[in-house]
Amino acid sequence: MSLDMITIGKRIKERRKELHLTLADIKAKTGISTGNLSDIENGNRLPASPTLVQLADALQCSTDWILMHSVPESENNGCSDLGELEILDMYRQISEEDKEEIYMMLSLKVKRIKIKKEQGLKSTISPIENKPKMA
Incomplete structure (x- = not known):
């Protein structure tokens, strides 16, 4: 080296x-x-x-x-x-204030993605799968 x-x-x-x-x-x-x-x-x-x-x-x-x-x-x-x-x-390289702003924006983005995934999963489940099981 x-x-x-x-x-x-x-x-x-x-x-x-x-x-x-x-x-x-x-x-x-x-x-x-x-x-x-x-x-x-x-x-x-x-x-x-x-x-x-x-x-x-x-x-x-x-x-x-x-x-x-x-x-x-x-x-x-x-x-x-x-x-x-x-x-x-x-x-x-950015200020602490900017870091907080970026963190908040990123947190919001991640939450939106999670919600979309959950909604996507719910829409793919058939009505039969959602029915409560009989005991």
Whole structure:
């Protein structure tokens, strides 16, 4: 396994920008100097292990994602397709207020689907099956 400093740096920079964070924001969260962060993002150096862990925490991702652009099964909450992972990634980027709104909309959608399924099942049961059994 070869670690490509430039690719890792780009990945860190892209993630930072996705989260609308500046180098100063990352410095405040991690204590890593902006000079070191800049060197890492520009592919001039690899982050040391403790720095990598701090960056992963600040960027809300795993160290595996930073190094290999992969998410271990244990960290992706069982998501198996890219669509689910994209949704999870987008969810992590929005405000708590927006998360609540999305949760309410999704809950409503799931309830509607359940109701439709129940209605569909009821309409497929013949009248004979609905009759109470005689004792």
